Amino acid sequence: xxxxxxxxxxxATARPGLPIIGAASGHAKVLGYDPQAxxxxxxxxxxxxxxxxxxxxAETLDGLLTQVQQAGAMSLPWTFQTRAGDAxxxxxxxxxxxxxxxxxxxxxxxxxxxxxxxEVLNHxxxxxxxxxxxxxxxxxVLDRLTALIESQFTGLYCTVLLLDLDGVHVHAAAGPRxxxxxxxxxxxxxxxxxxxxxxxxxxxxxxxxxxxxxxxPLWAQYRDxxxxxxxxxxxxxxxxxxxxxxxxxxxxxxxxxRRPTPEELEALHTASHLAGIAIDQERRAEERRxxxxxxxxxxxxxxxxxxxxxxxxxxSRKLAALxxxxxxxxxxxxxxxxxALLSASALRAGSAGFAxxxxxxxxxxxxxxxxxxxQTRDGxxxxxxxxxxxxxxxxRFRQLTDGTGGAQRERFDLRDAVLRAWARVQARLSVExxxxxxxxxxxLVLDGYPEVLxxxxxxxxxxxxxxxxxxxxxxxxxxxxxRTDDARLTLELRDxxxxxxxxxxxxxxxxxxxxxxxxGGSGLGLFVAHSxxxxxxxxxxxxxxxxxxxxxxxxxxxxxxxMRMAA
Numbered sequence: 001x002x003x004x005x006x007x008x009x010x011x012a013t014a015r016p017g018l019p020i021i022g023a024a025s026g027h028a029k030v031l032g033y034d035p036q037a038x039x040x041x042x043x044x045x046x047x048x049x050x051x052x053x054x055x056x057x058a059e060t061l062d063g064l065l066t067q068v069q070q071a072g073a074m075s076l077p078w079t080f081q082t083r084a085g086d087a088x089x090x091x092x093x094x095x096x097x098x099x100x101x102x103x104x105x106x107x108x109x110x111x112x113x114x115x116x117x118x119e120v121l122n123h124x125x126x127x128x129x130x131x132x133x134x135x136x137x138x139x140x141v142l143d144r145l146t147a148l149i150e151s152q153f154t155g156l157y158c159t160v161l162l163l164d165l166d167g168v169h170v171h172a173a174a175g176p177r178x179x180x181x182x183x184x185x186x187x188x189x190x191x192x193x194x195x196x197x198x199x200x201x202x203x204x205x206x207x208x209x210x211x212x213x214x215x216x217p218l219w220a221q222y223r224d225x226x227x228x229x230x231x232x233x234x235x236x237x238x239x240x241x242x243x244x245x246x247x248x249x250x251x252x253x254x255x256x257x258r259r260p261t262p263e264e265l266e267a268l269h270t271a272s273h274l275a276g277i278a279i280d281q282e283r284r285a286e287e288r289r290x291x292x293x294x295x296x297x298x299x300x301x302x303x304x305x306x307x308x309x310x311x312x313x314x315x316s317r318k319l320a321a322l323x324x325x326x327x328x329x330x331x332x333x334x335x336x337x338x339x340a341l342l343s344a345s346a347l348r349a350g351s352a353g354f355a356x357x358x359x360x361x362x363x364x365x366x367x368x369x370x371x372x373x374x375q376t377r378d379g380x381x382x383x384x385x386x387x388x389x390x391x392x393x394x395x396r397f398r399q400l401t402d403g404t405g406g407a408q409r410e411r412f413d414l415r416d417a418v419l420r421a422w423a424r425v426q427a428r429l430s431v432e433x434x435x436x437x438x439x440x441x442x443x444l445v446l447d448g449y450p451e452v453l454x455x456x457x458x459x460x461x462x463x464x465x466x467x468x469x470x471x472x473x474x475x476x477x478x479x480x481x482x483r484t485d486d487a488r489l490t491l492e493l494r495d496x497x498x499x500x501x502x503x504x505x506x507x508x509x510x511x512x513x514x515x516x517x518x519x520g521g522s523g524l525g526l527f528v529a530h531s532x533x534x535x536x537x538x539x540x541x542x543x544x545x546x547x548x549x550x551x552x553x554x555x556x557x558x559x560x561x562x563m564r565m566a567a
Contacts, residue, residue, distance in 0.1 A: 247280070337386065
C-alpha cells in the first residue's frame with residue numbers, strides 16, 4: 001500500500017498561481033509529494049497541463065480564484081496528477097478565509113478514484129457471477145475476467161493458469177492479449193520455489209511480486225522466455241478452490257519495471273477469487289457430466305444385456321424404464337444442487353473478501369454490512385430451497401425402490417387407511433379450506449399392503465389440494481368405494497376443484513411432467529402412484545377431469561390376488 005492520503009487539505013495564498021503555503025495532512029504524502037516539499041509550489045504544478053475537458057489547468061485555477069473570492073466557497077470535480085504522472089479524479093473544495101489580515105485559500109482535495117474503481121470491480125463481480133450462474137463455458141468466462149481487469153489499467157496484460165490434478169504441471173487457461181507463443185510455452189510447465197511469479201505463487205501458496213524480471217532470481221529459468229516479448233514486471237496470486245487448495249494462478253504483466261499500486265493489488269485479489277469460483281463450478285459441472293455419462297453407460301449396458309436374454313424379457317423392460325428414470329433424476333438433481341453450490345460459493349467468496357478487509361484493518365461502512373447481511377440471507381434461502389427440492393426428488397425415488405421392497409402384507413381397515421393418508425396430507429400441507437368426505441363403510445377389511453395404498457392415496461389427495469384448490473379456494477374431496485361383479489374393488493376420489501385440461505390429463509402419469517415447475521413440483525408424484533398401483537398392488541389407476549368442475553381419480557384393485565375382501 002502507498003502512503004498517499006485520499007483526503008488532503010492545503011493552504012494557499014489567494015493570489016494568481018495559488019502558491020501553496022503548506023499541507024495539513026500530517027506525514028502522509030499528497031499525490032506522492034512530501035508535505036514539506038509543497039511549500040511555495042503553485043497549485044497548478046499538481047495538475048496535468050489540461051483538464052479532461054481541454055481547459056488549461058493553470059488559467060482555470062486563476063479563474064476559480066476570482067469566483068471563490070466573490071462567493072466565499074465553491075466545489076467542483078477536478079483532476080490532479082501524481083508525482084509519478086498518473087491522473088487522479090478528485091472533488092475539489094475551495095474556501096476563502098483570512099489569517100493575519102491576509103486572505104488565504106483552503107484547498108480540500110478528495111480522491112474519488114478509489115470509489116470509482118470499487119464500482120467497476122463490483123460491476124465486474126456481478127457480470128462474472130451471472131456468466132457462471134447461467135452455465136457459460138470456463139474459457140469465455142476467464143477471457144471476460146481478464147479483459148475486465150485489463151481495461152482498468154493502461155498497459156496491463158493478464159493470464160490465468162490452471163494447476164493440473166497432479167499438483168505439479170500447469171495449463172494455460174486464459175490470456176487473450178498475451179502472445180500465443182508465450183502461452184504455448186507455459187503449457188505443461190512445472191511449479192516450484194523458483195518457477196517465475198506464477199509457478200512460485202502456486203508452489204508457495206502466496207502473493208508473488210516481481211518488479212524486474214531481468215534481475216529477479218525467481219525468473220532465472222524463465223527470463224529468456226519473457227524478455228523477448230518485452231515483459232519486465234509480473235505479480236501473481238494463487239487461485240484457491242473451496243477447500244483452500246491451490247488450483248491455479250492469476251497474473252498481471254507490464255512492459256516496464258514497476259511495482260503494483262494498491263488498486264492493482266485489490267484487482268488481483270478480486271480476480272483470483274472470481275476465477276476460483278468459475279474454475280470450481282466448471283470442475284464440479286464436469287464431475288456431474290461424467291457421473292451422468294457413467295450412469296447412462298451403465299444403464300445402457302445393463303439394458304443391452306437384459307434385452308439379449310429372451311427368458312428375462314419382462315425384467316429387462318422394467319430395468320430399461322428404471323434406467324430412463326435414473327437419467328431423468330440425475331438431470332433434475334443437477335439444477336437444484338448446482339444453484340445451491342453457486343450460492344454457497346458466492347457466499348464463501350464474499351466472506352473471504354470481508355475477512356481480508358478486516359485483517360487489513362480497512363473500515364467497513366454500515367451500508368456495506370447491511371448489503372452483506374441481505375446478500376447472505378438471500379443466498380442462504382436459495383441454498384435451503386434448492387436442497388429441499390433435491391431431497392424431495394430423492395424421497396420420490398425412494399418410494400419406487402425402498403418403499404415397495406419393505407412393504408408388509410396384512411389385514412387392514414380401508415376407511416382407516418384413507419383417514420390416515422388424509423391426516424398426513426393435512427400435516428404436510430396445512431390445508432384448512434379443503435375437507436374430506438369419507439363415505440366408506442366401517443368394517444371394510446382388506447388383505448393387502450396398507451402402507452403402499454396409503455402412499456398412493458396421499459399423492460392423489462395432495463395433488464387435489466395443490467392443483468385443484470389454488471388461491472385458498474374452499475373445496476371437498478369425496479371418497480367412495482364399490483365392488484364390481486368381476487371381484488374387483490373400485491375406490492374413487494372425486495374433488496370439486498379447478499380441474500385439468502385434456503392435454504394435461506393425457507400426460508399426468510409421465511415421469512417429470514408437472515404444471516408447477518419452479519414452484520416445487522417435481523413431476524414424479526403421479527408417476528410413482530401409478531407405478532405402485534400397477535406394480536405391487538396389481539391394479540389400475542385412471543384420471544378423469546373437467547376444467548372448472550373437478551377431477552376424478554379411479555383406483556381399481558383386484559380382490560382375488562393382491563387384495564381380498566375379508567369375511
